[in-house]
């Protein structure tokens with residue numbers, strides 16, 4: 001029978017498949033919600049010939065807001081209920097840093113206003129400072145801009161000559177990237193994480209990689225897709241700029257970690273949420289303690305960015321559907337730097353293809 005002659009990877013399995021959706025370039029283009037996304041999620045929520053519900057989550061390298069707020073907004077936009085355990089943002093895994101830094105000052109970068117401070121505090125970090133606080137302390141640290149009235153309203157006043165930062169956490173895309181590049185470089189080359197100081201360039205021990213203040217980026221995206229004709233620079237572009245300027249000005253390599261897609265930590269977290277959604281839907285922990293056991297059915301990752309969504313899904317053993325509504329604008333899988341299982345026009349085509357394939 002033709003069905004049996006299909007390769008094993010294409011044969012139907014008896015287990016319900018699960019879906020992981022990227023947001024920007026898949027469900028949305030900038031502020032615009034793709035109608036195909038609404039239809040695709042409706043199908044997974046039960047509007048299909050079998051009347052079956054399929055587990056799904058959204059995994060984005062975006063952020064700058066609490067997961068509880070993001071899921072409410074997505075629910076309104078997409079017309080299908082998205083619960084808090086169905087959303088993984090790029091900084092979600094920063095929760096795992098809370099035990100390390102919760103009682104120490106951390107420098108949080110990225111996002112609009114002081115939103116990322118609110119997110120960090122909600123995660124459990126107790127001493128969170130942002131670039132605007134430092135600008136208010138010493139305006140000459142950033143000569144090219146003044147704090148707006150609005151920014152003054154959320155500044156947390158402090159004497160930064162007395163604060164020794166334990167880590168830099170880049171939560172989200174910077175809306176003032178040149179300022180943040182300056183402040184992050186300042187802090188990395190400072191003595192003991194104190195703004196306004198500088199390590200002695202001759203003191204080799206002080207510049208040893210292990211003595212550098214930890215710098216954690218929440219995602220490596222060089223590019224991401226909105227409604228513009230070409231992909232836009234993301235947090236990865238800032239990360240690479242900081243590393244290059246730091247190297248040119250100090251001669252040292254920037255030590256850093258990166259979370260988000262395509263890193264394993266983010267996929268482990270996402271897999272744990274999917275696992276609980278399938279096996280213990282009434283008690284889903286937002287703080288899983290380790291990688292989940294393999295899921296019984298296939299997981300389909302629908303993404304627009306080969307370097308992020310597809311690379312991560314492939315490495316994790318998931319099926320990957322690359323859509324043409326975001327970063328990738330090619331036609332064939334082999335045109336992508338990370339080759340997906342399949343290329344489809346949009347998320348609706350991708351979901352339909354996967355469900356048909358599952359039989």
Ligand code: G3P
Nearest residue numbers: 023024060061062224234
């Ligand atoms: O800032 C957003 C971006 O880096 C990517 O978002 O949803 O495509 O992973 P997403």
Ligand code: MG
Nearest residue numbers: 022024025304
């Ligand atoms: Mg995307």
